[in-house]
Amino acid sequence: MSAAREIFVDTGLHAPLSAVAKKAGVGQGSLYRHFPDRVSLAVAVFDENIEELEALEERPESSLDDLLSLIIEQALVSKALIDLITADIDDPRVAHLGTRVQAVVDTLVARDRAAGLLAPHVTGADVMLAVSMLAGVLGWTPAERRPEVARRAWALFHSAFSGPSAAPTTPGAAATS
Template sequence: MTDTLQTCTTATAGCTRASAPRLRADATRNRERILAAARELFADEGADVPLDEIAKRAGVGNATLYRNFPDRTTLIHQVVLSVLTSVLERAKEALADEGDSFEAISRYVHAAADERIGALCSLLSEHLKLHEDEELLSTRTELEHVVEALLIRAKRAGRLRPDVGPGDLFVALARLTRPLPGKECLEDAMFIHRHLQLFLDGMRAPAPSVLPGRAATVEDLRRV
């Protein structure tokens, strides 16, 4: 009897150990679905979209959302961090590419556009204090350094016009990937990659014209 009880207990423990990874995987997938849904709705409708709507879009219950993100500010923070981290990874991949230096920049820009990075501007300015958030600040700073390295490499190769800076790239990317106001303008997403390519073609060397003013730096953006 004792042997039988021990066998059952061991089997139960085995089932518990086997189910634990599955539960953790489900929790991870739920969290990722919530972040993806929040990013889409924040970009399209703004940061004040009802959290219930985010949960519905993610296909999870309200309790699951609040278990992962206890309040709106926490969710916004994690969405911004998720997008910045993803964009940083795309920039690192572009820098590691030993092929055409300008095409590497182009791939990074289009990948950043797919992350809806332009929608971060309002989230950062209205709901988060970037200068007080070390995690967001360090991620953004690293992104700036990697993108600057991308541009320097392309200039040295003679593939990028010398009178542009990383600030020019960040401003254009933010403006061209930010949804226009009004429900009737949501379909502007179909033009984003087209207009980004027009902008990128204008950055190629040799330059067909002289730009007014000077190249924008990341320090210019921080002062703004």
């Protein structure tokens, strides 16, 4: 799994699986016995990213801003995650990742709305659309420009989503960490 993560981070989702097997020190046959195709391997690798989002949701002080910052941080380091989410959205193996992210988003939207941090018109579907738009843009943005693009997108999201009692924050603070 760690070999696949490294290869995917460096090369993208379409990296040769032979490179993953070589990095892991196993034969391609062994890799294919555990993961019959590229999507199966990628879903297993990026399941850990979704677990990070779910852990963030479990902390009562977490907000939608925290979630967007973490998603941006994850997207900045892995084009493969972006590729997986945007290229195979209808694949049931990928769709469950989206369902889990949607559950996190819905929880944080409700929490932020109750705290007056989120404008009443913003829905979980709006946040998911914004995340999809961000993933698409970061997917074709050269790696060296992704942090700046992510900061600008974060500022737009924050402005569009903030409710009347939201405190101003520094756009993209987590994206630069």
